[in-house]
Amino acid sequence: MHYKVKDLPSNLSKTELVDLAMFCDKYDVSAVVAPFVVxxxxxxxxxxxxxxxxxxxxxxxxxxxxxxxxxxxxxxVFDMEEDREYILNMLVINVRVHENEKEKEPYLFxxxxxxxxxxxxxxxxxxLLKRVKFSSDDALxxx
Numbered sequence: 851m852h853y854k855v856k857d858l859p860s861n862l863s864k865t866e867l868v869d870l871a872m873f874c875d876k877y878d879v880s881a882v883v884a885p886f887v888v889x890x891x892x893x894x895x896x897x898x899x900x901x902x903x904x905x906x907x908x909x910x911x912x913x914x915x916x917x918x919x920x921x922x923x924x925x926x927v928f929d930m931e932e933d934r935e936y937i938l939n940m941l942v943i944n945v946r947v948h949e950n951e952k953e954k955e956p957y958l959f960x961x962x963x964x965x966x967x968x969x970x971x972x973x974x975x976x977x978l979l980k981r982v983k984f985s986s987d988d989a990l991x992x993x
Contacts, residue, residue, distance in 0.1 A: 855889060862892045868920050871927040884928040893924065893933060912937050914944055914960065916968045926975055938981060945970060945982050958982060 862870065867887075874880040887893065897911035912921060918937055925934035944960040958970035970982055 855886065858886060858890055860890065861895050862890075864896060864917060864920060867892055867896075867924050871924045875927045880927050880929065884930075887928045888930070893921070893928075893930065896921070912940065914940055914963045916962045916964065916966055918960075918962070918968075919971055919974060922978060923974065926978060938978060941970070941982055 870883065870887075871880075874883050898913055912918070912933065918941060922934065922937040922941065924930075925937060941960060945958050946960065947956045948959055949956040959967050960970070962968050970979075972979065974982070
């Protein structure tokens with residue numbers, strides 16, 4: 851990476867970005883890699899399902915998709931504050947609690963723009979999961 855930004859790929863797939871974020875988080879190298887994520891605009895190419903490829907860092911172009919939690923994790927790891935806060939707030943507003951007599955504990959979910967029910971994963975970093983859970987205390991309880 852030493853002064854070879856042009857040698858980095860122009861875009862990364864969602865899977866590659868999530869894998870990179872997991873690696874950087876595990877080995878605590880996020881601060882070193884984050885500037886390249888911004889310079890290469892790797893997240894911007896995925897906003898609104900990839901329809902806004904040239905939009906750089908405009909956080910308001912994220913969709914409530916089944917991939918929102920992945921993008922939240924990537925934005926969190928690379929300290930992309932606007933994207934992280936936008937996606938997190940979008941989830942906080944839309945998360946609901948589902949209580950089912952068959953299950954011991956209620957679980958959190960949201961309905962994506964594609965009208966799919968998406969469970970909130972327990973694997974989200976605690977700092978993010980706590981904000982989502984805290985907001986769900988006042989959420990609509992469905993059966």
